Amino acid sequence: MGKFQKKSGKASPEMSTASLPDIVFMLLFFFMVSTTMRDSTMMVKITVPQATEIKKLEKKSLVSYINVGPPTKAFQKLYGTEPKIQLNDQFASVDDIQQFISSEREAMKENDRPQMTTSLKVDKDTKMGIVTDIKQALRRASALKINYSTSKRVEDL
Numbered sequence: 001m002g003k004f005q006k007k008s009g010k011a012s013p014e015m016s017t018a019s020l021p022d023i024v025f026m027l028l029f030f031f032m033v034s035t036t037m038r039d040s041t042m043m044v045k046i047t048v049p050q051a052t053e054i055k056k057l058e059k060k061s062l063v064s065y066i067n068v069g070p071p072t073k074a075f076q077k078l079y080g081t082e083p084k085i086q087l088n089d090q091f092a093s094v095d096d097i098q099q100f101i102s103s104e105r106e107a108m109k110e111n112d113r114p115q116m117t118t119s120l121k122v123d124k125d126t127k128m129g130i131v132t133d134i135k136q137a138l139r140r141a142s143a144l145k146i147n148y149s150t151s152k153r154v155e156d157l
Contacts, residue, residue, distance in 0.1 A: 041089055
């Protein structure tokens with residue numbers, strides 16, 4: 001019979017790295033497609049109130065956000081600690097809301113304008129007076145679909 005010898009000292013074949021660039025580009029494209037960019041920088045602190053019955057918005061592209069709350073630490077020296085209105089990336093007054101709504105409408109397609117929703121993100125410690133003023137300004141601007149942003153209340157068991 002023949003003798004079988006083990007081949008010792010020979011390393012296993014190296015792994016092919018030819019497909020590595022394909023994998024890297026697939027991951028790159030995945031993260032580019034799935035990542036969303038923040039529209040505006042938050043200049044106010046918002047702790048949204050909790051609710052038991054909430055509904056998720058269907059098309060977020062048709063939503064315009066109005067943020068109301070006390071300024072963050074970086075802006076408190078300049079603007080104080082009273083609640084402020086933030087429209088996109090700047091502080092505004094109640095009088096600026098009509099102009100904001102009209103510019104948001106102009107940016108939308110013609111057939112999407114009737115479905116435009118205004119979402120109010122209001123800090124839970126903000127007084128209702130400023131919210132009422134905002135609602136009156138929205139009524140004057142014919143923005144009648146209003147949403148209040150909340151978080152889901154965790155029920156105690």
